Amino acid sequence: MAKKSASGLSQKQKLQIVKIITHIGALLPLILLYIDYYTYNLGSDEIRAAILRTGKPALILLILSLACTPLNYAFGWKLLLPLRKPLGLYGFLYVVVHLAIFVGIDYGSDIVLAWEEIVRRRYALVGFASFLILIPLAATSTKWAMRKLGKRWKTLHRTAYLAAILGAVHYLWLIKQNYTEPLIYAAILAIFLVMRYEPIKKKTIELRKSVKKRFA
Numbered sequence: 707m708a709k710k711s712a713s714g715l716s717q718k719q720k721l722q723i724v725k726i727i728t729h730i731g732a733l734l735p736l737i738l739l740y741i742d743y744y745t746y747n748l749g750s751d752e753i754r755a756a757i758l759r760t761g762k763p764a765l766i767l768l769i770l771s772l773a774c775t776p777l778n779y780a781f782g783w784k785l786l787l788p789l790r791k792p793l794g795l796y797g798f799l800y801v802v803v804h805l806a807i808f809v810g811i812d813y814g815s816d817i818v819l820a821w822e823e824i825v826r827r828r829y830a831l832v833g834f835a836s837f838l839i840l841i842p843l844a845a846t847s848t849k850w851a852m853r854k855l856g857k858r859w860k861t862l863h864r865t866a867y868l869a870a871i872l873g874a875v876h877y878l879w880l881i882k883q884n885y886t887e888p889l890i891y892a893a894i895l896a897i898f899l900v901m902r903y904e905p906i907k908k909k910t911i912e913l914r915k916s917v918k919k920r921f922a
């Protein structure tokens with residue numbers, strides 16, 4: 707019989723609940739965007755609103771995907787680990803929609819014109835670099851690719867940090883005032899990156915275990 711915790715739920719049941727919340731939460735911005743588009747609630751500049759409302763979830767979902775491992779080190783929340791993949795893939799989905807709106811709608815599918823704009827603006831260029839890094843990550847997110855790539859899979863998927871950092875730089879460079887939000891994202895990413903460093907990782911896990919022992 708499955709082991710049950712104090713909440714009366716087994717680990718499997720808890721994971722299912724967390725997964726459902728993740729899927730709903732990740733799809734919600736897209737659903738709301740769709741509703742607002744069809745109810746003419748995107749304001750006077752619909753295209754810009756749609757670009758902004760896909761860019762932010764893209765970055766947040768990528769950061770959340772990268773948060774799972776360090777949060778597990780710090781708090782022992784193993785339940786978060788299976789969420790890394792869906793969160794990362796949803797982040798990529800938003801990036802694709804973000805770029806599709808930019809090229810397909812904003813630039814009327816004129817790829818040459820859109821490309822000229824991308825290379826002309828440094829914020830768009832780093833955004834594009836982030837997108838390029840995410841493509842092989844999404845393509846190798848299957849169990850089959852994981853088996854085939856072996857140790858190289860982990861090395862490749864570490865570049866997710868670079869993709870998210872470039873996403874934060876893209877955000878930082880495109881805004882003209884109030885840099886607080888992108889700087890917060892960059893700081894969070896920096897903390898997660900430091901926590902992946904082996905000696906810091908070990909210390910974090912030791913600290914969690916000693917705190918747990920003390921309060922057990």
Ligand code: HEM
Nearest residue numbers: 757758761762764765801805808830833834836837873877
């Ligand atoms: C693929 C190349 C990309 C292009 C061409 C692009 C283009 C844009 C444009 C035109 C804007 C709106 C600028 C404005 O009018 O103020 C924007 C905003 C934004 N993009 Fe991108 N982007 C790209 C990739 C990305 C990626 C990979 C991410 C995240 C990882 C991202 C996250 C954001 C964010 C957070 C915003 C600001 C949202 C807000 O202010 O609420 N973008 N992007």
